[in-house]
Amino acid sequence: MSTTPRPDSAALTPRNVSALLQDTTPWLSCDECFERMDSYAEALVHDPTYRDKAMAAHLRGCAACDEEAESLLRLLDGG
Ligand SMILES: [Zn+2]
Structure with a gap:
């Protein structure tokens, strides 16, 4: 019964790292947000610790984008 807790570094997937390196601005436009929406939602479904600051x-x-993201997440999660 010895389960070692997952370290925080588990969040540092190659995908997350590359996302961090690409994000130089904290704010996205709605267009940019929509472009990233799919991969963002997919990453979040596959890895609940995924974080994309932007x-x-x-x-x-x-x-508006928040609602879009939530419905997309529900869709991916349920499917
Ligand atoms: Zn927006």
Whole structure:
């Protein structure tokens, strides 16, 4: 019964790292947000620890994209 907790570094997948390297601006336009929406939602479904600061920042401030992302996540999660 000895389960070692997963270290925080588990979030550092190659995908996350490349995303971090690409994101130089904290804010996205809605167009950019929509372009990333698919891969963002997929990454989030496959890895709940996935974080995309730029997307998260935009979704926090934009109800339209936030709703879009949530319905997409529900779709991917349920399918
Ligand atoms: Zn938006």
